Each structure stands twice: as structure tokens, then as C-alpha cells.
Amino acid sequence: MRFIAGLVLLGSLWPLPAAAQQRPLVTEDPETIGAGLILVEAGFDYLDGIFYPVSGLEGDLLRLPTVGTSLGVGSIAEIQVDWSPYQRLNVTDRAIAPLSGLVDFTGDSTTDIEDLVIATKVRFLSEAPGRPALGVRLATKLPLAGNDSGLGLETTDVLASFLVGKTVQSIRIVGNVGLGIIGDPTAGNRQGEVLLYGASIARALRQGFEVVGEINGWWNLEDPEPPGSEDRSQLRLGSRYTHGSVRVDGGLIIGLADREPGFGFTAGATWVFKGFTVP
Numbered sequence: 001m002r003f004i005a006g007l008v009l010l011g012s013l014w015p016l017p018a019a020a021q022q023r024p025l026v027t028e029d030p031e032t033i034g035a036g037l038i039l040v041e042a043g044f045d046y047l048d049g050i051f052y053p054v055s056g057l058e059g060d061l062l063r064l065p066t067v068g069t070s071l072g073v074g075s076i077a078e079i080q081v082d083w084s085p086y087q088r089l090n091v092t093d094r095a096i097a098p099l100s101g102l103v104d105f106t107g108d109s110t111t112d113i114e115d116l117v118i119a120t121k122v123r124f125l126s127e128a129p130g131r132p133a134l135g136v137r138l139a140t141k142l143p144l145a146g147n148d149s150g151l152g153l154e155t156t157d158v159l160a161s162f163l164v165g166k167t168v169q170s171i172r173i174v175g176n177v178g179l180g181i182i183g184d185p186t187a188g189n190r191q192g193e194v195l196l197y198g199a200s201i202a203r204a205l206r207q208g209f210e211v212v213g214e215i216n217g218w219w220n221l222e223d224p225e226p227p228g229s230e231d232r233s234q235l236r237l238g239s240r241y242t243h244g245s246v247r248v249d250g251g252l253i254i255g256l257a258d259r260e261p262g263f264g265f266t267a268g269a270t271w272v273f274k275g276f277t278v279p
Helices: 002-011
Strands: 037-052 057-072 077-083 087-094 109-112 116-125 133-142 157-168 171-183 191-206 209-220 232-243 246-255 263-274
Touching (some): 037 087
Antiparallel strands (some): 037 057, 157 171, 171 191, 191 209, 232 246
């Protein structure tokens, strides 16, 4: 409750421009980037004390770069691709876990690529004075990271979320709720179901400069929970500065669940440009 109250207080202090895209946050705004536009973002994440319950590894994780691309295939729809070609975990501890016997690397660090996420977002109701914008997002996580590195599960996940967003005076509020089907890396005939959630607030201190905050994660809906689908929750607080078609951002990450990092930070840049003409 203190974290939620902090977000509400944060949202009550500064005004907001109309921009809807989201780094350093991960809660999805129902607004899309626009027909024929391309959004490219790149940055890095550093997470201290993250735990991998399937491989039993714990340590400090660096992802560099984190890359995302969104294509505005219409005025109400976009396609998203998110990935990182390099992640490295400096291992500080190991525990016996369901797939710890498959981990195979030497030294005190392990590296791998990150799983690829492909998603489609559709806004089916635009925002108006008396109603919020509404949309849906369907995403698939493709398994590229391996069990031998300890950083991957080699499972395919499917995520579906309902998106809502509303500007109230000078405050932009966004909420997500949905369902995730998470593959069980220890049993091919089993899967986990999780409730996805996210809530974010953004406001601007001055023209082009915003402060942002969110709580985002999922709750496991099964007992016992399959490995890899344990509860996840993060608090993110940050800022971003927009000049023309370019935005830079940075944020602090605080883990609120056992498998999350104690803390971390993220920084990056986003560029939006006209890429093609939609017939």
C-alpha cells in the first residue's frame, strides 16, 4: 500500500504531455504510434540480486542492449518486437533447483541471448472527454535463451492483456490486466496460468520532461505453481526527456517479489520516424 500511495503522490505533483509510448515503463498504453510510423528504442538494464528459481542461479544481471521496434501498421494497430542480443549474469550464489543439473558453464558468470517477444497491439476505442481509450495486446515469447546458461526456460509463453488509458486534467493514467499461459520447463504437458497486471502514472515537470512510475507483474493462479511461473512484481520510478522525435530516459527498478532483483536501473533512448505509407 505504501508503494501504491507513493505512485499516487508522484502523479499529483507534475503535469503531462499527450505522448503515450512508454520507456522506461513496461505497462502498455492503449494508444498506438500511428499509421506508417516506426519506433526504435535501445538501452540497457542492470538488476542486482535477481534469482532464477528454475536453474537455481542468483546474481547481478546486465542486459545490453535491450532493443525494441514498433511498426504502425494502421491508425489503430501496431506490431512490436522486443529482444536483447546479450545478457550476462555475474553469479553470486547457486541453489538446487528443478533444472540446475542442466546448467553448464565455467567461471563465475554466464551469458546468453534473451527470449524474443513478438506482440500485436490494437486500440479499439479512442479516448474522449467522457471515456478512456481501450485496447488489447497479444504477445508470444519465443524461447531463444537456453537451459545450459541458466538464463532461459526454453518454453513458449502466450500473454493477452486488456489496456485502458485516460488523461485526467494533466495526469496520464494507464492500466493493464490480462492472462498469461506460461510453459512448464520441467513437464511438456503442463503449463502455468498467471494474472497479468500493471498500473502507471506519468506527468511532466516542464515542456518535454516527464516523471513516471508504475507497478507491474503477475500473480500465479495455480497451487502448486509450475516452475518459472512464480509471482513477479516490480516498482519502477523514472523520468524521460523528449526533444522532437527523440526521447532519452532513465529509471530505478525495485523488486517486490522473491524472484525479482533487490534493485536495478535502466536507461535508453527512443526514436520515432516516418517509415512507410499505409494504403
